[in-house]
Amino acid sequence: MKPVSAADLSIFLSIASHLSFSRAAIELSLSPSALSHALRNLEERLGVRLFNRTTRSVALTEAGERLYRRIRPAFRDIDDALDDLNQFRDTPFGTLRISAGRSAAELVLLPLVNRFLAAYPDVSIEVSADDALVDVVSTGFDAGVRFGERLEADMVSLPIGPALRSVVVGAPALFQRYPMPKNPQDLHAVPCIRHRFPSGSLYRWEFERDGQQLEIEVDGPLTLGDVGLMVAPALQGTGLAYVFEDMVKELIADGKLVQVLDDWCPYYPGLHLYYPSRRQVPAVLKAFIEFTRAARRTG
Known part of the structure; x- marks a missing residue:
């Protein structure tokens, strides 16, 4: 077997950690093509395939998984040893x-x-x-x-x-067409902007008052994967938004958004x-x- 350097193994570790050539290339400041070439050379020197690669995925082979488990702690120890120099x-x-x-x-x-x-x-x-x-x-x-x-x-x-809380807000024009909610169940009568997690599940709006906790599955014409994107459509009257208070407190103070269900939105850690x-x-x-x-x- 031809000699293998620590630099070669660092490339392998980066790809194995991210399971992504593009992310590993960014971390190592290399082009994806140069990274791929370096990995091919490493696999040729070792005489085994370390990754199964397709156009859509990267996965460790059994040999790659075993190598990753064996050398990762050693490289971590090296990183810790170098970090110890910071005390000087x-x-x-x-x-x-x-x-x-x-x-x-x-x-x-x-x-x-x-x-x-x-x-x-x-x-x-x-x-x-x-x-x-x-x-x-x-x-x-x-x-x-x-x-x-x-x-x-x-x-x-x-x-x-600090402690945070989420609040329910809507544009004044929205309440000219729909009733203003007085309790969380009233949200079923008003269009809401929903939030979908990266896992695919929809967020159920959470409320609490006097020890009573509720989770409401809202409905509406717009679903977003980022809470920060909800403010703009709320301002345009698309629906109610459930967002962090700090995102909208100035808009509430200016009257551009109206806050509802305030007593159902306590602070939380x-x-x-x-x-x-x-x-x-x-x-x-x-x-x-x-x-x-x-x-x-x-x-």
């Missing part, structure tokens, strides 16, 4: 990769990231905004941002923002930064965690 630096250095939902990134994460980057100019941060639940370990992220109740038990988490508990925390993530804690203490 005055300020953190490196790249931090964070996965977050789109609304979480816009409302809470990015404002914090911008302040952190100003304080630590030697750090770079990559934020992937995706509403699908992401396994931060298998996809190569250092941390993620999600609502606390959606986190796995083996994750360490800390609050990253906000977003959390989370990261794996079973590995060493990189120095740049440690700095971001401390920065987040300090930001919460100072308000």
